[in-house]
Amino acid sequence: xxxxxxxxxxRDRPRRPAGRLALPLGLAPxxxxxxxxxxxxxxxxxxxxxxxxxxxxxxxxxxxxxxxxGGGEDDGGDGGTGGAPACDLxxxxxxxxxxxxxxxxxxxxxxxxxxxxxxDEASWPEEPPREGAVYVYQECIGPDGEIVFSDYTWQGGxxxxxxxxxxxxxxxALNAPAFRLDFSPPDETLIFLDTWWxxxxxxxxxxxxxxxxGVVAVGTPNRLEVDPGDGxxxxxxxxxxxxxxxxxxxxxxxxxxxxxxxxxxxxxxFEQNGEPFELPGLPEALESPWQETAxxxxxxxxxxxx
Numbered sequence: 001x002x003x004x005x006x007x008x009x010x011r012d013r014p015r016r017p018a019g020r021l022a023l024p025l026g027l028a029p030x031x032x033x034x035x036x037x038x039x040x041x042x043x044x045x046x047x048x049x050x051x052x053x054x055x056x057x058x059x060x061x062x063x064x065x066x067x068x069x070g071g072g073e074d075d076g077g078d079g080g081t082g083g084a085p086a087c088d089l090x091x092x093x094x095x096x097x098x099x100x101x102x103x104x105x106x107x108x109x110x111x112x113x114x115x116x117x118x119x120d121e122a123s124w125p126e127e128p129p130r131e132g133a134v135y136v137y138q139e140c141i142g143p144d145g146e147i148v149f150s151d152y153t154w155q156g157g158x159x160x161x162x163x164x165x166x167x168x169x170x171x172x173a174l175n176a177p178a179f180r181l182d183f184s185p186p187d188e189t190l191i192f193l194d195t196w197w198x199x200x201x202x203x204x205x206x207x208x209x210x211x212x213x214g215v216v217a218v219g220t221p222n223r224l225e226v227d228p229g230d231g232x233x234x235x236x237x238x239x240x241x242x243x244x245x246x247x248x249x250x251x252x253x254x255x256x257x258x259x260x261x262x263x264x265x266x267x268x269x270f271e272q273n274g275e276p277f278e279l280p281g282l283p284e285a286l287e288s289p290w291q292e293t294a295x296x297x298x299x300x301x302x303x304x305x306x
Contacts, residue, residue, distance in 0.1 A: 051064060051291065054256050091141045105146055119152050127213070130209040163215065164279050165271045170217035173209030174268070176288035177202045179261045181226075184243055188296035191254055195295070197226045197247040198240040201262060207266065207286075214273035219266030219286050229258035229295065257294035264288040 082196075087103035098110035113136040133154040140149040161169070179202035189195040207219040210259030222237040228235070228249045251258070266286040269275055 044110060048300065054064070075254065080122050088143060091145065092139075095139075104140055107140040107142050109138060109149070112137040113270075115152065125126045132156065161212070163272070163277070164282065165277060166211040167213040167217065167282050170215050170270065171208070171213035171268065171283055171286070173211065174207055174217050174219050174266075174284065174286050176207060176219070176264050176266065177203045178289060179241070179264070179288075181260065181291045181293045182243070183295060185262070188298055190298055190301065191251050191301045192249055193251045194245065194248040195228075196242055196243060196245050197224070197235070197237065197249070197260075197262065199224055199262060199291075200241065202239075202264060204239045204241055212269075216271050217268055218271060222265045222267045222285070224262060224266055226262045227258040227260060227290075230255070251295075252300050253297070255295075255297045257296050259292060260295045261290040261292040263290045 007216040018056045020266040081275055089101055089103065089108050091108040092098065093103050094110075094111040095099060095110045097116065101111045102109055102111075114135060115137040118135065133156055136155045138149065138151065138153050138155070139147060142148045182198055182200040183189065183301050185193070186197045188210050202223050206221070209217040209219075211217075224237045224239050224247060226235040226237060226247055226249070230251055230252070230253070232249070235247060240246045242269070264287070268282075268284055268286050270279070270282060
């Protein structure tokens, strides 16, 4: 008995991973029951087959499972501990053409590698997530028998850096612009007079750090922090790059030169191929190095004219 699901859309010459053997085209993944064995319960009964949401055919009648743990050649889910698999692999026993059967949590999955047919070129991924990975057809079935995943995906290959590692690499590539801490009045200021601060030479746009596989870290300007150097609190100002009263401080005592300093602070987000993502433990902010300058402060002088 030979059953297939409906044909998937194809092309005359579909792309396939380099080095993979080309199989006959124009065929959907073959979803059929394995050759009759004593474990089958009347495979000729048409009522034992049903169509899946993905268009395949599944054998649904009860079978006798050899062994107490229900495992075949590869129980695929015990993690090498010798115990029972974490899922019911009998849910995917009925698929011929499956080159691998395994558990993903409580879901039973099978893979057709290489697939009998590759998807349309418009949906083909730009690059594999790791060297040596191949594009395969995978289907996973939950404990209730419902299909929870049915699509093409990458499998195998040398294990590359994780998404979190790539995000950290992208974060490490972020570079805040160099700047000089300027103030007005220039050269020296006066007590009880507002002193203005700005990050001369910087810009108020986003900064971007890149890693592999389209992972980027994006820094959005949050604030300019200014420490006036006189023991007062650090000022949290808008990112100011030109002379402006947006960031101001009034000194109360004179000094030959207060050790003022400032830094830029950015909010950081992460994207892969333009899609935002979040992972626990990733940094959420970036602070530039402090830039220092000495600020002389004099007392105001008054001249009495008679």
